[in-house]
Structure formats: structure tokens, C-alpha cells
Amino acid sequence: MRLFGALHKTKVLLTKGLNKSILVSVPKNTQLPVIEQCLPPLIAIVDDDASVRSSLCRLVRAFGFNAESFDSAESYLNSAHCPSPKCLVLDVHMPGLSGFELHRKMLEMGDKTPIIFITANANAYAQDQVHDLDVIDFLSKPFEEEEFRQSLERAIQG
16 A cells, blocks of 8 residues: 655645545645654555455455565565555565575665564475574464464554
8 A cells, every 4th residue: 555645725635546545535735754653554564465365455454554565575675665664574485586585685774664474385494594683473374363463463463
């Protein structure tokens, strides 16, 4: 979800894609970052499997959060995060950059967005790699909705 604010008197138009927008009333001269704080937290989902992205977006929205999905680590890196996600749900194994490589690049750029790794292949190598990282959780697909919700809550609460 990308938010673009256009201040006009006390109305702000927030655009959430091509055909979705909402109009909210705010005090005159309110800055967009203040408005962003009033919106549900954004959860970014990076997974090369379209059905996983779609399912997780629906689930995240059912939990009351906003969701935006990306089909690769590269598409996530090339996107403009406005607002910044409060948590990144990141598949471990993807074509191109892996989830671990994306996490490493983010840290190099100073981005400390909380990470929840997900994988269908929870082998010993992946578990060893994630053990040394400062991440919120490492979930094996398929995982329970409640387990995922609790991981998201921990990520958002910091």
C-alpha cells in the first residue's frame, strides 16, 4: 500500500492503489507522518509464491493490519516504502536474492525492520542461519494462524 497525501483545507486523500482511496478529515496543516501514525501498521510480505502472498495478505488484513506484498527480494528493495513497514514477512528460499541475503542487505543499509522468516524447507542449514540473526520468528509452512498473529504482535510491539 502506498500512501500519497494531498492537503486541502481539512481533507486528506489517501490513495491505496489504483482504485482504492479514502478521504479523512484532519486539522489544517497536518503533516503526512502524523496521518500515517493513525493508520493500522503496514506488514510487508515477500514470497515468490503468489498463493502464499495472497493468503498471507488476506490473513494480515483479517488481523486488522495493512498488507503489501512483493514477489521477490529485488522488487521489495526497488519499491518506495511509504509508509515504512512495521514488520517484514520474508520467505527464506526465493529465486534471486534469498530471504537471508535480503535481510543482510537491509542491515547494511541500516534498516532494522523486524523480520519474520517463513519457509517450506525448514532444514538444519536454514535453522542454523536464522539462529544467529536477530529476528522475531522462524515459521515453517504451513503454520498456525494464531502463531503467526502472535509473531506479528511481537514485531509491532518491538
